[in-house]
Structure formats: C-alpha cells, structure tokens
Amino acid sequence: MKVLVPVKRVLDYNVKPRVKADGTGIDLANVKMSMNPFDEIAVEEAIRLKEKGVVTEIVVVSIGEPKAQDTLRTALAMGADRAILVTSDTKVEPLGVAKLLKAIADEEQPGMVILGKQAIDDDNNQTGQMLAALTGWGQGTFASKVEVEGDFVTVTREVDGGAETEKLKLPAIVTTDLRLNEPRYASLPNIMKAKSKPLATKTAADFGVDVSPRLTTLKVVEPAKRSAGIKVADVDELVGKLKAMGVAK
C-alpha cells in the first residue's frame, strides 16, 4: 500500500512568535523554521507501517513556498521514499490544500493519507477532514493508535472524554495526535542519502485547482497581556488569599 503524507513548514515549535509592528502577521524573517510537529508524527507513523511491511511506498507532499523543499528533504531523511513540492505564490488555505491533495491522491491512488491534526501556526485543524470530505473516504482524526488489517484501518482517537475507536474502510484519512509515536531523528548518512531521493516540483496551476483564499486577514495583534501578580511567602498567606476570594472557607 502506498501512503501519502502531507507536511508543512512552520515556525519552529520552540520559537516565540512575534507579531509584526504593522499588524499584518507574524514576523518570519530570520527565524528557525521546521516541520510541523504533528506532521513529523505522521511521517514517523508511515515509516513504522513500512517497517511492519504494511506500507510499500511513502510519498511526502508539501504545498507552499519553494523553501518547503527543506521540509520535504527532512521527511526523506527520516525514511520517506519520494517527495512532491507544490509551489504557490499566495498562501494556500486548508480548503485549497485539501483540493490540491485530492488531485494528487487521484494521481497517486494511495491506500491511506496520514496528516498532522493541525499546523501549529494557523491552528486550523481542518485539512485532513476536508480531504476526507472531497475524497469521500473515512476519517480517523486525532489518532493515538493506527492498526491496518486487510482492507480496514482501526484508529483509536483522542477525544474530550478519553479515547474512542473507529474502524475505517481503506482508502482512508488519518490525522495524528501527539501520543501516536515519537518521531525519529534523521541520521547523518540518511540526510546525505535523502539528497538523491526524487523530488518533483509542480505548481498549484498544474492541477487546475482554484486555491484563491476565501478569508482575508484584516489584522493580527498580540493578545491582551496578563501582568504578573504577587508572590506569597508561605502556605498560610495563600490560604488567606483563597479565603478572601471565597474559594476556601
């Protein structure tokens, strides 16, 4: 079975985002960019399924600026087999990404698409569900366990109250939650090897898909700041505060 894994290049998890002074967005000049952490988990899961003999080929896809190539090379170094880069001059929203992925899925005919549940920049949590809608496939979102058996995949999902298990007919969409696995680091020999793995470059226009944005960002501001409060010296003082607030009697 072939697996498709979309990956996104985002501001690194450990970098504190700074709002641009003109209120148009987040300052991404000269800051560390990395693969979206949930997408790393998706790549890792595909590799583990390949190691188990369930998956035969892993195709990674990134949609965005040319620099997303670095993110694809990281995925190839982790163990993906080949990559497709779809460049776009404008920012592509989840709906546009889902439409492009649908077009790629039509060409590639994967048995499964594994995506991160959300990107940590826009926090939309939409693309996997949208791709599932456009393909008509089942969706196992927020997965903490994925088991392929015959023509089905059983997905354990992290839900508000605990865990829920669903069985989906293949082909299917899976989106990853944090505890599905711990992604591996690419070794130096594999990073070198990844440089010669195939990477195809296309544009959004090649797929004849309209990806023009539907949302306009009018402004981006910093949230209201909380100011640091007081420190209490000991438990008795804290108990006094709680009593004054009416929290304790």
Place this chain on the structure above:
Amino acid sequence: MSVLVWVEHDGATVKDATLSAVTAAAKLGDVVLLVAGEGVNGAAEAAAKIAGVTKVLVADDAALAHALAENVAPLIVTLMADHDAFLVPATTNGKNIAPRVAALLDVMQISDILSVESADTFTRPIYAGNAIATVQSKDAKKVISVRGTAFEKAATEGGSATIEPVSGATDAGVSSYVGSEIATSERPELTSAKIIVSGGRALQNGENFHAIIEPLADKLGAGVGASRAAVDAGYVPNDYQVGQTGKIVAPEVYIAVGISGAIQHLAGMKDSKTIIAINKDEDAPIFQVADIGLVGDLFKVVPELTSKL
C-alpha cells in the same frame, strides 16, 4: 440570517460547550439547533428549552449514533440549503465534523472563533494564542467552530423552541464505531469546572500525581488537569491535558502545581480569571502570568495547603 448549530449531547442532556456556541450564533441571527444521533428525545427536549433558540431539528437514526462525521456531515450539508451559517462548539467532535461539512459546501472554515465582529468578520487565535487574527470571510455561507471559553453560556431554561423531525440520514458505509474508553469521574468536567488544579512533570510519577493533586482538588471541589509533559510521561490519561492541543479552559481559579508554563500550556489556560502557581523554580515562566505565586517544594506545600483548607 439563519444559523444552524450542531448540538453536542449524550442523548439526554446538552453539553456545556454547545451553550457557548448558541451565544455566538445568536450574534449572527436566528438560532436553529440540530440534535442528531440515535435515541435523542431527551437531548432534543433539553435543547428546546435553551434561551434564544427558535427551532430544534431532530435527526434520530442509527447511522447518526456516535456522531460519525462521515454520516453526520452529508445530512448537515442538505440542511444548510435553508441556513446561512453552520456553527459547532470547538470540541473534539465539533472539530471532527465541521471541516467535513465546510469542504462539502466549498467553504473555508473559520476555526475557534473568540468573537463575532460582524456577519462576516471574526477574531481567532493563531500560534497557540500568541496572536489574535481578525479574519473576514468571502464565502456566501459560513462554517465556524466556537471556542467555548470565549462566549457566555446560553441559559438552559427559558426557551420554548419548536421541535421538528428531519429525515434523510444514511450510512456512508466507510466507517463504523468500535468502542470507547470514556473516563468517568465524580469531579467536575475540565471545560465547565469553576476551579481547576493542574499538575505538571515535577510530580515525577502517577502515584505522586494522585496523592498530591487529587486531595487538593477534592478539598476545593475542583476539576483536575495536567500539562502535556505530565500526560506524555503517563502520569494521567490524555483527557486531562490542558493546552494548545488539549483542552482550553477558563475557570474562576486555575492552580498550576509543578508546571513550568510552556507557551503551549499557557495557550490553554491563560484566560482563567485567577491563576495561582506553585513551583520551586522562581524563574519559571508560569509566574509571569500568575496572579498569585508561591515559590516552594510542591511535595511540602501542597499537602500543607490541603490540610489547612
């Protein structure tokens, strides 16, 4: 404008997060609720009593049990012929269903809104709440998920909406429900608790978590939460997690014990009314957002606090 709101329920009652979505919906227009599931009469009656609701649509069908998105979304798409906006609470079920509806309607969803600025303009958090974006939608119909903590809950009494059955649900045949492990607890649910006691990695293991955090929570009648680090380390299950990718909470009082305060955790609790932090590291970032801080060894001060309350 007519607004359809998907109701999260357990068959008999309406979940709290839905009440916040109703408040957001009322800012846009007339509120119509959809109660979908199997054996949902109780929930439909409860929904009809919610203040400000004009109509409750009830879809009772085996295919709609367990809120499988593959089966629920097509029904909603059909119903949307008569509505201008579709809202869900931003719970795991809401997040699962809404984008499937949006893509079928060819609409770009607006996730996790914090406010309604006008009929087509909303604010929403990006970058784990480190920035707030104001976005305007060009789509004719709107699909929106609503952050529960950002809107008051609609009153559960006072409404007298008409109840109308709807049919047309089918099983898409691509997914089935196998089972669930839903934690049952005597403690209040995190998203509706007035007080929350949360523990972090500093608790070192699950036994300590239970022995230190839970007695304090029980003394205060509080819900129990945890940082991602504590969940990843296996001290407590995932449904305890507060943060960017866990639950978003805004209780009256949030007590963070042994939590350093990573931005991803702050994203889930920084709208709490009062934040109290207990940590032995006086430079921990949690103190920058805490209203009341106590620097000390949690293994000493928390049991002492519990005993003095």
